[in-house]
Amino acid sequence: MAEDLNSPLVEIRGLRFARGKRVIFDGVDLDIRRGKITAIMGPSGTGKTTLLKLIGGQLRPSAGSVTVDGLNVHTLRHGALYELRKRMGMLFQSGALLTDLNVYENVAFPLREHTDLPESMLRDLVLMKLEAVGLRGARGLMANELSGGMARRVALARAIALDPMMIMYDEPFTGQDPISMGVLVKLIRSLNDALGLTSVIVSHDVQETAAISDYIYLLSDGRVVAHGSPEELNRSSSDWAQQFMQGLPDGPVPFHYRAAPYADDLMTGREGRV
Amino acid sequence: MLDWLAQLGRHGLGFFERLGRGHLLLLALLRGLPGLLLRPRLVVQQIYAIGVLSLLIIVVSGTFVGMVLGLQLYNTLVDFGAEASLGPVVALTLVRELGPVVTALLFAGRAGSALTAEIGLMKATEQLSGMEMMAVDPVKRVLAPRFLGGIIAMPLLAAIFSLVGVYGGYFVGVGLLGVDEGSYWSQMQSMVDFDDDVMNGVIKSLVFGVVVTWIAVFEGNDAVPTSEGVSRATTRTVVHSSLAVLGLDFVLTALMFGVD
Numbered sequence: 001m002a003e004d005l006n007s008p009l010v011e012i013r014g015l016r017f018a019r020g021k022r023v024i025f026d027g028v029d030l031d032i033r034r035g036k037i038t039a040i041m042g043p044s045g046t047g048k049t050t051l052l053k054l055i056g057g058q059l060r061p062s063a064g065s066v067t068v069d070g071l072n073v074h075t076l077r078h079g080a081l082y083e084l085r086k087r088m089g090m091l092f093q094s095g096a097l098l099t100d101l102n103v104y105e106n107v108a109f110p111l112r113e114h115t116d117l118p119e120s121m122l123r124d125l126v127l128m129k130l131e132a133v134g135l136r137g138a139r140g141l142m143a144n145e146l147s148g149g150m151a152r153r154v155a156l157a158r159a160i161a162l163d164p165m166m167i168m169y170d171e172p173f174t175g176q177d178p179i180s181m182g183v184l185v186k187l188i189r190s191l192n193d194a195l196g197l198t199s200v201i202v203s204h205d206v207q208e209t210a211a212i213s214d215y216i217y218l219l220s221d222g223r224v225v226a227h228g229s230p231e232e233l234n235r236s237s238s239d240w241a242q243q244f245m246q247g248l249p250d251g252p253v254p255f256h257y258r259a260a261p262y263a264d265d266l267m268t269g270r271e272g273r274v
Numbered sequence: 275m276l277d278w279l280a281q282l283g284r285h286g287l288g289f290f291e292r293l294g295r296g297h298l299l300l301l302a303l304l305r306g307l308p309g310l311l312l313r314p315r316l317v318v319q320q321i322y323a324i325g326v327l328s329l330l331i332i333v334v335s336g337t338f339v340g341m342v343l344g345l346q347l348y349n350t351l352v353d354f355g356a357e358a359s360l361g362p363v364v365a366l367t368l369v370r371e372l373g374p375v376v377t378a379l380l381f382a383g384r385a386g387s388a389l390t391a392e393i394g395l396m397k398a399t400e401q402l403s404g405m406e407m408m409a410v411d412p413v414k415r416v417l418a419p420r421f422l423g424g425i426i427a428m429p430l431l432a433a434i435f436s437l438v439g440v441y442g443g444y445f446v447g448v449g450l451l452g453v454d455e456g457s458y459w460s461q462m463q464s465m466v467d468f469d470d471d472v473m474n475g476v477i478k479s480l481v482f483g484v485v486v487t488w489i490a491v492f493e494g495n496d497a498v499p500t501s502e503g504v505s506r507a508t509t510r511t512v513v514h515s516s517l518a519v520l521g522l523d524f525v526l527t528a529l530m531f532g533v534d
């Protein structure tokens with residue numbers, strides 16, 4: 001099925017997913033448009049990382065479908081799924097660098113696995129990607145010699161090594177100082193525009209993310225509670241949107257993980273239970 | 275009582291579930307083997323990590339086991355005036371039994387635990403997930419080379435163990451206790467049969483290699499991705515593979531040398 005360019009790259013319909021008894025998604029519909037930057041925001045623990053893993057085919061939904069470029073991710077055969085993944089980059093929240101390789105080899109890893117490029121061309125490519133994230137000078141360091149923010153930038157260089165059609169960034173800005181944050185924000189935007197990528201950003205940094213994204217989805221409690229362009233959400237009268245965009249402590253988005261009333265909990269403590 | 279039964283049932287189910295996952299992984303590993311022909315470097319690296327780095331413990335243990343065998347068997351044989359047979363008895367004990375079994379036990383402790391810990395930590399730090407998302411199948415790239423490396427390394431280590439052990443027995447028997455050097459070697463040559471003894475020993479060590487490495491790789495891949503989960507998986511590797519080796523050894527011995 002050849003996809004026309006106006007259809008969304010990723011279409012999620014009626015997605016349900018549960019971890020044990022805890023329902024993480026309960027009927028999520030979401031579109032990710034080609035060539036745009038889509039941000040997915042929501043309180044910690046709502047399942048943003050889980051959503052990216054569902055899109056990447058690492059987790060299976062209990063109902064609903066995830067379609068990437070016209071292919072239903074969860075009905076693909078092993079080989080086809082891996083072919084599709086070559087066209088998707090993902091930046092893990094933890095970086096997920098290979099600890100037995102140095103920075104250079106980490107970025108070279110997907111290229112070595114999937115291409116037969118001569119060493120000199122591979123070197124140029126790797127150095128280009130490292131230059132883009134400002135870590136060309138760190139190429140000799142081992143993964144465990146990097147700070148958290150550096151590791152995430154190396155992981156970004158690795159994610160773009162294969163020039164994918166789509167990149168999913170899981171918290172790209174955490175642990176970045178203001179300077180590298182600014183550079184990263186610009187980098188994500190320019191990668192997206194120059195290479196015609198489609199980007200998905202999961203982030204808590206509302207201001208930075210809103211500044212570069214074209215469309216925002218707010219998730220809470222297993223559902224999409226608001227969506228729209230950053231301007232629309234800022235102007236929106238929805239409590240969800242207001243609370244999240246302004247970072248207000250009070251509102252419909254709970255700060256606390258679901259729990260019994262606080263006072264009750266403190267009282268039961270006297271009986272010596274946890 | 276009902277609670278207890280339910281618990282038992284859950285454990286049983288859990289056990290069979292793991293057994294099933296283990297076999298699925300074995301199938302996936304076997305399917306990953308042909309691809310390794312194109313990338314022998316991956317396997318060589320693992321043979322080095324698993325085999326060469328276990329050499330020291332194998333050589334030292336082999337020497338001492340051989341020396342103890344020489345001493346013990348000499349004391350028994352000398353009562354029957356049969357100390358000239360020390361050579362073949364030491365060699366047969368090593369080649370048929372102690373070589374494969376002791377090597378496999380040491381292999382489980384030295385290489386198996388390391389494999390489980392390494393794979394489990396790679397899982398806990400999302401390195402395996404990360405590979406999946408780079409469209410690199412961790413079963414083919416990480417697990418299969420380790421599996422094959424272990425299978426190749428184990429028989430070699432067992433052979434080295436037996437060889438060193440024979441020299442350990444020689445040192446004690448001939449060097450210290452005065453057994454005739456000529457008879458030590460010549461009787462060994464005439465009484466140790468290549469097919470019956472050496473090949474059966476090789477088959478044993480190959481089977482142990484498959485089982486120990488399979489368990490180690492499975493436990494690592496199946497570990498709960500936390501530090502506690504990895505430590506439990508490592509313990510399980512050593513315990514389960516040691517038990518499997520001892521149990522299989524009896525079965526194989528019965529099939530090869532036993533009831534006929």
Ligand SMILES: Nc1ncnc2c1ncn2[C@@H]1O[C@H](COP(=O)(O)OP(=O)(O)OP(=O)(O)O)[C@@H](O)[C@H]1O
Nearest residue numbers: 019020024042043044045046047048049050051093
């Ligand atoms: N392996 C797991 N087993 C069981 N539950 C899990 C597992 N991983 C995550 N969860 C649960 O799934 C929910 C969603 O997790 P997820 O990591 O997707 O959250 P998130 O939105 O990415 O949060 P954050 O913004 O803090 O990264 C959490 O409530 C968590 O308790």
Ligand SMILES: [Mg+2]
Nearest residue numbers: 048049093170
């Ligand atoms: Mg997350």
